[in-house]
């Protein structure tokens with residue numbers, strides 16, 4: 001073996017990670033055509049978890065052809081038959097959720113509390129939800145005879161590896177499409193585990209193909225002429241590149257990109273509840289969330305009271321071993337991401353904002369960043385404008401609702417926002433003026449498969465989730 005393989009310690013023996021994995025094409029695992037591989041590393045320990053195949057352009061071609069061939073039969077199945085497979089997959093995910101939660105925590109670095117209680121239940125819920133649609137497409141209000149698009153090329157990021165897979169694969173299959181999916185380079189393992197679940201569910205060969213690889217694999221997939229639909233979740237930069245690639249072709253495309261969500265707290269908000277919402281908004285998944293509440297907009301009159309309570313709460317957050325059920329904040333996904341977070345946080349200080357973090361001891365190996373907040377932030381600062389994608393909160397203040405709306409909307413992004421107030425009329429008035437795809441009222445980071453999700457402005461276009469998410473995979 002060309003690398004050091006560390007066998008699982010007892011604490012994570014619930015999941016059997018193979019020392020190497022192939023690409024999942026046409027129902028079989030196989031090596032890359034040129035034999036290339038890369039390592040998947042645990043961000044909390046820097047230990048090599050497994051070695052996975054790096055798909056070449058030739059492998060992309062083989063996977064697209066397998067998906068094309070499978071499309072003929074899969075799209076011709078009655079919806080009720082496709083539903084049976086999706087229900088079966090959903091049930092197997094539930095049965096194997098312990099293994100999947102540990103695997104996701106190891107490969108991504110997020111706390112087991114989150115993979116167990118948020119990611120995995122939502123993944124299963126997505127498959128159950130779209131399984132329910134498969135035999136009702138004619139009654140979904142899309143007009144007569146909605147048809148699947150064909151082969152979907154799907155590219156996903158590392159922050160919610162399995163959940164993003166579910167958001168992509170469940171509606172595509174329910175609508176009668178077949179898929180080729182590329183997970184992120186740093187988190188390939190749960191997608192490969194999912195490939196095994198497809199086999200266990202008896203899913204026909206070629207309906208789901210998983211290609212592990214880097215950005216070049218994603219680019220080859222998006223550019224392949226056998227793809228009818230591109231679904232991408234990731235950075236705005238790569239999203240723009242993809243939009244250029246598909247421009248002028250007949251490929252349909254949906255893009256779910258970055259965000260800089262505003263969490264707006266008015267002076268009548270219940271402070272303790274708002275503090276929990278702020279913490280959940282920015283420290284859930286170490287802030288590596290496209291819809292994170294990374295800008296706190298607090299009404300000036302309650303600034304001191306709110307910040308005192310927030311700092312007290314941040315001091316109680318436990319940072320460390322993500323496999324420990326008491327951990328609140330896990331590891332940053334990669335050395336590159338950690339470097340990006342550090343550079344942006346440093347820019348905050350350099351531009352004159354005031355940095356604060358609770359005392360917390362960070363583990364000596366792995367990639368870690370303490371929960372951090374910045375006050376004295378101005379709208380021009382990079383930390384107020386750029387997506388940090390880390391556990392860093394930028395605090396700004398406002399006096400009037402109009403000023404709150406103007407500041408919240410002063411962003412290239414428009415994915416999410418939160419409003420905290422006791423007044424229903426104010427809630428509705430402010431929500432109606434925010435240019436954000438999702439607005440949460442007295443809560444944050446709540447997800448549900450029935451609810452469409454997506455962005456305004458440079459946060460992308462198209463919606464995933466709900467009936468809208470189905471439409472993105474149908475010719476209506």
Ligand code: TAP
Nearest residue numbers: 156157183184185214215218219234235238256257258290
């Ligand atoms: P990206 O670097 O954009 O990567 C996303 C995926 O695209 C990865 O699988 C990546 O492969 C692949 N990729 C890279 N270059 C490509 C290219 N030229 N053509 C096609 N595919 C390519 O983003 P990331 O760092 O993984 O994720 C963080 C970003 O995603 C943040 O900006 C965040 O806001 C956004 N995000 C948005 C949402 C929603 S729903 N709007 C959800 C999650 C994340 P490699 O991993 O191998 O580079």
